[in-house]
Amino acid sequence: MEDTVFCGVFDGHGPYGHVIAKRVKDLLPLKLGSNLESYLSCEELLKEISLNAADRMTSDSLVQISANGESRVYNKDQDMVQMLLTSIVKAYRFMDKELKMQVDVDCFCSGTTAVTMFKQGQHLVVGNIGDSRVVLGTRNKENKLVPFQ
Numbered sequence: 001m002e003d004t005v006f007c008g009v010f011d012g013h014g015p016y017g018h019v020i021a022k023r024v025k026d027l028l029p030l031k032l033g034s035n036l037e038s039y040l041s042c043e044e045l046l047k048e049i050s051l052n053a054a055d056r057m058t059s060d061s062l063v064q065i066s067a068n069g070e071s072r073v074y075n076k077d078q079d080m081v082q083m084l085l086t087s088i089v090k091a092y093r094f095m096d097k098e099l100k101m102q103v104d105v106d107c108f109c110s111g112t113t114a115v116t117m118f119k120q121g122q123h124l125v126v127g128n129i130g131d132s133r134v135v136l137g138t139r140n141k142e143n144k145l146v147p148f149q
Contacts, residue, residue, distance in 0.1 A: 004121075032091040092127065114129045114132065
């Protein structure tokens with residue numbers, strides 16, 4: 001995906017926290033990428049349908065798709081945000097299940113917090129698990145960071 005950035009901070013805790021944080025750092029972006037590729041395949045299918053059916057643009061971000069007599073207004077911006085949210089939640093859940101299956105790591109006494117940020121174009125999706133958080137900020141006229149919450 002063009003114009004895409006993924007960032008994450010993983011803060012391990014407990015005897016195996018460093019191992020868990022490293023596994024999440026290594027696997028979460030791969031799983032997220034895989035989820036996004038699946039959604040992009042669906043996006044390509046929608047584009048193909050819109051090209052082959054009697055469709056029309058209703059605005060810059062809305063496309064009316066008509067296929068088999070059914071009509072749906074497809075909002076590219078809303079669907080993009082929903083795709084990002086769903087992909088991140090699925091990736092987090094995958095990591096949770098994956099870590100629980102590891103026999104060499106005690107996930108009962110160890111774990112990691114996670115703060116992730118996914119930027120695609122103008123869309124920004126932030127997720128966190130645990131007691132870590134991210135603060136969105138802007139710069140004022142004096143170029144000082146000002147938290148935006």
